[in-house]
Amino acid sequence: xxxxxxxxxxxxxxxxxxxxxxxxxxxxxxxxxxxxxxxxxxxxxxxxxxxxxxxxxxxxxxxxxxxxxxxxxxxxxxxxxxxxxxxxxxxxxxxxxxxxxxxxxxxxxxxxxxxxxxxxxxxxxxxxxxxxxxxxxxxxxxxxxxxxxxxxxxxxxxxxxxxxxxxxxxxxxxxxxxxxxxxxxxxxxxxxxxxxxxxxxxxxxxxxxxxxxxxxxxxxxxxxxxxxxxxxxxxxxxxxxxxxxx
Numbered sequence: 257x258x259x260x261x262x263x264x265x266x267x268x269x270x271x272x273x274x275x276x277x278x279x280x281x282x283x284x285x286x287x288x289x290x291x292x293x294x295x296x297x298x299x300x301x302x303x304x305x306x307x308x309x310x311x312x313x314x315x316x317x318x319x320x321x322x323x324x325x326x327x328x329x330x331x332x333x334x335x336x337x338x339x340x341x342x343x344x345x346x347x348x349x350x351x352x353x354x355x356x357x358x359x360x361x362x363x364x365x366x367x368x369x370x371x372x373x374x375x376x377x378x379x380x381x382x383x384x385x386x387x388x389x390x391x392x393x394x395x396x397x398x399x400x401x402x403x404x405x406x407x408x409x410x411x412x413x414x415x416x417x418x419x420x421x422x423x424x425x426x427x428x429x430x431x432x433x434x435x436x437x438x439x440x441x442x443x444x445x446x447x448x449x450x451x452x453x454x455x456x457x458x459x460x461x462x463x464x465x466x467x468x469x470x471x472x473x474x475x476x477x478x479x480x481x482x483x484x485x486x487x488x489x490x491x492x493x494x495x496x497x498x499x500x501x502x
Contacts (some may be wrong), residue, residue: 260351260358267329267359277325281367285318289375292435303382304466311381312374312465313434316457319368320394320425323404324418326360330405331414351359353405353495360401365394385464388473396457397479410495428452451477 271277290309296306330353383389407417429435433453433471438445449455454480460472 260355263276263351263355264359264362267355267364271325271329271363272358275393277363278367281318281322281325281364282370285314285368285371285376288314288317289379293379296436307322307375307379308381309437310328311375311379312383312461313458315372315375315393316396316454316461317367317425317429317434318371319364319393319401319485320428322360322364322368322400322437323407323425324422325364326356326404327414328420329407329418330356330408331417337379343460348490349485352497353409353491357398357401357491358404360404361398364401365388366396368393368397378413383465385473386472387470388464388470389461392457392460392473392476392480395477395484399480399487402484406491406494409491409496428454431455432458434458453483 276339279431289307290311292314293305293307300306300309336502372383404417404421407421408414411417411420429452431449431452433449434454438449456472460476463469463472486501
């Protein structure tokens with residue numbers, strides 16, 4: 257356990273020191289909200305503004321893309337030499353992928369929490385049920401970073417993992433209405449959207465904020481716990497220490 261803590265601590269330092277990951281984790285989501293909120297402000301009115309909508313959906317989108325951070329932290333070329341030292345050091349080699357999950361979770365959660373606080377302060381985004389939203393987003397973050405590491409364990413390279421992960425996440429985002437609402441495209445589009453996990457996250461979040469309805473929250477939490485457990489199991493079954501140094 258101590259080895260896992262020490263490795264995770266070093267991994268977290270590497271993430272914080274990387275300006276590109278800091279930009280992607282903090283500045284990029286804010287730019288998305290600012291741009292899409294401005295472009296869509298004429299399409300919203302009443303109690304829900306464009307910034308209310310995109311301030312939630314694009315943070316969820318940013319959380320789902322956290323898997324790319326963990327994939328880079330796991331198998332990026334610059335990380336392979338430190339991984340090699342860990343493999344040949346005493347201790348469980350599984351600490352390599354577990355440390356990447358935990359450090360990426362802490363890093364990404366901190367970035368997205370900063371984004372949420374800043375956006376809510378500037379654009380007065382309506383948010384309620386904060387403890388439940390934090391739980392929901394935290395579980396989504398853990399699932400996302402675990403998914404990135406799982407893809408690395410399966411496909412053995414960070415580049416392949418990121419390519420496939422990018423396709424999957426963007427497909428979920430489009431179907432789930434994260435980038436633009438698709439409920440207005442008819443009954444068939446609404447039905448198809450429920451195939452995306454992102455749709456369930458958006459529905460659960462908005463139901464809590466605007467309807468004080470927590471039913472979807474419980475469904476989403478149970479689904480995320482099961483999905484995250486499955487991700488950890490697949491990582492355990494597919495991880496090979498040799499893949500980290502090739």
